[in-house]
Amino acid sequence: MQYFKLGRDWTDIAPNVRFKFYDAGHILGSAVIVVQIKENGSTKTIAFTGDLGRKNAPILCDPEYIQEDVDILLSESTYGDRVHEPFERTEAFIQDIIERTIKHQAKVIVPAFALGRTQELIYLLHKLFNIQGFPKIPIVLDSPLATRVTEVFKKHRNVFDSQSWKDFDPKKDLPLVFDHLTFTEGVQDSIALNSAIGPMMIISASGMMEAGRVLHHLKNNIENPNNTILITGFQAENTLGRRIQDGVKSIRIFNREYRVRAQVVTAPALSAHADQKELLDYIANTKGLKKLFLVHGEQGIINMFAELVRGQNPNLDIQIPERGQEFEI
Template sequence: MDNADVFFHQIGVPFRLARGQGLRWDRNTPTMKITFCGAAGTTTGSKHLIEINGVRILLDCGLYQGRRKEAMERNRDFPFDPAQIDCVVLSHAHIDHAGNLPHLCKRGFSGNIYATPPTRDLCSIMLPDAAHIHESDIQWLNKHRKREDLPLLLPSYTKLDAENCMKQFVTLSYNRPMIIADGVSLTFIDAGHILGSAQVILDLEERATGKRSRLLFSGDVGRPENDLLEAAAPSADVDYVIMESTYGGRKHELPAQTSEHICHLIRLIQQRRAHMIIPAFAVERTQQLLYTLDKLRAENCFSPVPTYVDSPLAVRATEIFRLHLEDLKATVRESVFMRNDPFGFEGLHLVRSVDESKSLNKIKGPAIIISASGMAESGRILHHLRNNVSNEDNIILFVGYCAENTLGWKLRNGNPKVNILGDEFAVNAQIETLDSFSGHADHDELLAYFDRIKGSKQRVFLVHGEPERSSVLCEALKERHPQGKVEVASMMQSVEL
């Protein structure tokens, strides 16, 4: 062991973290540096690089989602050398935060990926699924490129790459500090966004100056009234904040309004003998929808209607929810234990095979079809939209955020025609939105969350928001917190602290 290896062995960091992974012992760097490599000026592709004591720590490694050409370029090219990253700290399993991990590992990253146990388990199904979608997308593009005599494309990573990167995960439960690098201690606390989602607390000591500070990365902040999860935990003694701003300037509907509207829409499709198509993320959103539908049905809000979850990923994710009941609200745990399972009510059909999925196109009469992905960018939802979007009797219900230029965003914003899997379709179906199902806190809830962050908060950087949303929240926080500096982070901005 050399001196560096001895030090890391003594503080409990795995031996392989210290050897051969590009650690830089630049003792002349007097300050910590943050570089915003993604989710700055947009809501996707979360990546924030922390450099301290010659160590590089990447907060999240998400896929950028948007226009195909731009997305492929951003996801293919890292603004840093993956082999020089020492470790990754992952806030949660959503693809815009975790989806580019297989590519990072393929390109030479060999360090630890720190995550909560539920996040690790969700990534074990979500990353291979995303890789399969990516490979299928490249295959579809190559068919067209071959006809036009264009060079064929290669996938950035494969399902096997996704499975291999799971070997690098190291799990850490909430409120259990762990030293992950020289002068860096990591603590996860609950973010209330999805199962296992975490706020990241890094306690930092700069070796060159002896300066100590605490950085909080919010990850995605959940709503305090979530049916399944507890609210985001408060934090203390925070000096620097990297905070999401997805719903800056916007307010979600009240729960009572949501319930009334859902019941109204379901009664409409029953009268019309039509379909309600709900694009929903396989993780948390689908489970929350099932919980709500079960609750409203028990309250006789509407008569029973066949409900289909057409997403193998969502089915597997629901099983992971059952494995981690300790991270759900007590009321949900009790429901599962008492066998009044909100994730398996009468009339619910869990669709796994492709043939079962195709058979849904032949359904007559009212039906609810919940399918991934939530932004309608990939997966089985595309086939259901193809078959239902032009029928004026049908309802397309969006229950969460859609990034700009995604198919979901175009439908939500009233585009009269949309392109789905290479063909154009008229949008005649009734388009509805319910942002109260969002896993993201709204403007007022973000302000309340910020107030629960105690400490000097001398620098606050807003990320994960479209420019207009981030700017509105920035102005509100400046008024609320004049003693600190609040700013909207920009792409590839580097800040020394």
């Protein structure tokens, strides 16, 4: 895998049709796309946020505002109903979990997206472990895909945000490498974690607990009340992760029932999606906007967020499209 940072120059894709990218700040390589179409002597500019990231997130640069006037914007609305807590809250939160894990010689199971969330976690843990006196435990990354993606991140520190150069000495300290972190190299290494004695933290995919090695770690650890399941990302409706997050008493993995006795907690600030304030800010800073389509969110959240946007811009035409619905632009 290779990563290429695209410039913000226009690229022609057809006569009278061109596009450009802006950094969306969601994951490495994510982009807001802007398309301009010239027809019958007029120009129409359409933009799509894709997944929009957060300001001051680890590793990533902040989302870039679109510099051109935009006629139509398609905006995500995943967290249109909430405001994330500051990233600083996560540091104390993780310290409490690690201290509890050390006390009980237990395990922390961290379902994490292979791209983005895993690298943010490694970065944050490294930063915390550099603090004198901060409690430390072994951290194991057990996800072949996440390991490969992390290698891509390591090769492209030149596109990390400026804060990373302040957090880590560029000559002595690589953000995604530290003494307490190890990577499993094969299936047998992963299986060996089942009988390993804590304290330790196991980061594994998939982030919504629907597949991957994390299912094996869940079934082997979720019935122990001393263990912790640390949820670090969005859990979609009807996923195993969402059911666990919502507090179900038992789950089914590989056709067997398991009681949920482990402590289940959600990190307060580890989200790669813009929150309500950040979404409102991005829309407000999109110049010349005439029509807004709200997408990528649960129906109730989108409806509520639409009302907030209307309060901010009463004259804006806001649409909430249904699946299969067509619009002429």
